[in-house]
Amino acid sequence: MAKSAPxxxxxxxxxxxxxRPQELTAAALSLFVEKGFAATRLDEIAARAGxxxxxxxxxxxxxxxxxxxxxxxxxxxxxxxxxxxxxxxxDDPVRMLREYLFGWWALFGSTELGGIPxxxxxxxxxxxEVADYYLKQVIQPGKAMMREILERGVAKGVxxxxxxETTTHILMAPLLHLxxxxxxxxxxxxxxxxxxxxxxxxxxxxVLKGLNPVPGEVA
Amino acid sequence: MAKSAPxxxxxxxxxxxxxRPQELTAAALSLFVEKGFAATRLDEIAARAGxxxxxxxxxxxxxxxxxxxxxxxxxxxxxxxxxxxxxxxxDDPVRMLREYLFGWWALFGSTELGGIPxxxxxxxxxxxEVADYYLKQVIQPGKAMMREILERGVAKGVxxxxxxETTTHILMAPLLHLxxxxxxxxxxxxxxxxxxxxxxxxxxxxVLKGLNPVPGEVA
DNA sequence: GATAAATTACCGACCAGTCAGTAATTAACA
DNA sequence: TGTTAATTACTGACTGGTCGGTAATTTATC
Numbered sequence: 001m002a003k004s005a006p007x008x009x010x011x012x013x014x015x016x017x018x019x020r021p022q023e024l025t026a027a028a029l030s031l032f033v034e035k036g037f038a039a040t041r042l043d044e045i046a047a048r049a050g051x052x053x054x055x056x057x058x059x060x061x062x063x064x065x066x067x068x069x070x071x072x073x074x075x076x077x078x079x080x081x082x083x084x085x086x087x088x089x090x091d092d093p094v095r096m097l098r099e100y101l102f103g104w105w106a107l108f109g110s111t112e113l114g115g116i117p118x119x120x121x122x123x124x125x126x127x128x129e130v131a132d133y134y135l136k137q138v139i140q141p142g143k144a145m146m147r148e149i150l151e152r153g154v155a156k157g158v159x160x161x162x163x164x165e166t167t168t169h170i171l172m173a174p175l176l177h178l179x180x181x182x183x184x185x186x187x188x189x190x191x192x193x194x195x196x197x198x199x200x201x202x203x204x205x206x207v208l209k210g211l212n213p214v215p216g217e218v219a
Numbered sequence: 220m221a222k223s224a225p226x227x228x229x230x231x232x233x234x235x236x237x238x239r240p241q242e243l244t245a246a247a248l249s250l251f252v253e254k255g256f257a258a259t260r261l262d263e264i265a266a267r268a269g270x271x272x273x274x275x276x277x278x279x280x281x282x283x284x285x286x287x288x289x290x291x292x293x294x295x296x297x298x299x300x301x302x303x304x305x306x307x308x309x310d311d312p313v314r315m316l317r318e319y320l321f322g323w324w325a326l327f328g329s330t331e332l333g334g335i336p337x338x339x340x341x342x343x344x345x346x347x348e349v350a351d352y353y354l355k356q357v358i359q360p361g362k363a364m365m366r367e368i369l370e371r372g373v374a375k376g377v378x379x380x381x382x383x384e385t386t387t388h389i390l391m392a393p394l395l396h397l398x399x400x401x402x403x404x405x406x407x408x409x410x411x412x413x414x415x416x417x418x419x420x421x422x423x424x425x426v427l428k429g430l431n432p433v434p435g436e437v438a
Numbered sequence: 439g440a441t442a443a444a445t446t447a448c449c450g451a452c453c454a455g456t457c458a459g460t461a462a463t464t465a466a467c468a
Numbered sequence: 469t470g471t472t473a474a475t476t477a478c479t480g481a482c483t484g485g486t487c488g489g490t491a492a493t494t495t496a497t498c
Binding site (some may be wrong): 034035036037038039118120121122123124125126128131132135139162163166167169170172173174176177178180181183184185187188189191194195198199202203205206207208209210211212 | 253254255256257258337339340341342343344345347350351354358379381382385386388389391392393395396397399400402403404406407408410413414417418421422424425426427428429430431
């Protein structure tokens, strides 16, 4: 029985019921993002999580259920974090907008979770119920927060009046684009270089000037 | 020669060697965009093109080869069109930028080809050589054109000085976002409504003001 | 030893790719 | 202009491998 087992490492199989689901969804997320849902094998996911395929079925009923769990788990903590943000700089819409955009990148886009937009975009049509969940729990609240920020800015006279419905989308687009880019072309082709901080600063700079209601004044 | 309309459904099989590849790549594009590459069955593609799977293999060596052909065919005509655009308003960067952004949407984003960004983003990591082709043939030329426009605008004093490297990306993001949106959430969830023209106008408006070098003057 | 956690061996559906055969078209000959 | 032979576009049943899912078994822990 003392096959392999090189003294140092303990490859003995451990029973850790509590940690498994987390580890499995984390492994699944990274593989789904990397290869897509359909092209990802359950054996791979299990292997990356350090268990066998059978174990996976102790915690999830099916591949589809695993997908749902991946999205749910990946999104819930960010939702919490997001809600807090809105209250902090309530009297400074410019600062609020900056915190929102940079915070999105720092807490979501740049992390492991930054692959979710790619995954969700790719699979929305194949999983309409998950897409619906994501839309209602993530996108719409996010848009509502952005709209709130814009309206406060307009009310305080620091932003000019814009179409909030379209502008909320437009302001999220460059962030999403950065996240998508990092999980597609940036990985496979050696793209010159794309510094996120520089990108975000350029973007925020453009937006602030674009929203400036008093053209003589610089934000 | 008396072919055309098969009165009351003549399911007689026709031989149309010349039209097949086109029809097959068109069917493949729509299905790849809809369901993803891995989840699309060759039988489905063949059926949508009105032929059998065997016929597909008369024109394409493999599923992978079909994918390459889909991207290649989908992109080539737009490349042509794109090159022309640059020369027309050479002395009016604002107009040039407007034509570029609105033209992209009219000639590419809003058409059948508008699904390619979603497809290419999803599959870039699975098809690095196709991604490389797309990057070099489409993205980089597109960025170069955008940079050219920005630099001319700066030179003429109608745009303020910006970081062109990041700004080219930033200015394409809302267009790409719109195209991705239309092929993901817009299809499966009944999203309120998102008028492309309104979206584009809002976006262009924001950008123009954001690039304005003379804050007193309105573009 | 009892129980739960994890693994391994296995199944059956599915699907990319093949190929022997069929139907449409053209050429050959009258 | 028929009739037939040769060619070629096209078909669909088949297959070998793959993979989601399950059942039997082994291993850990108390």
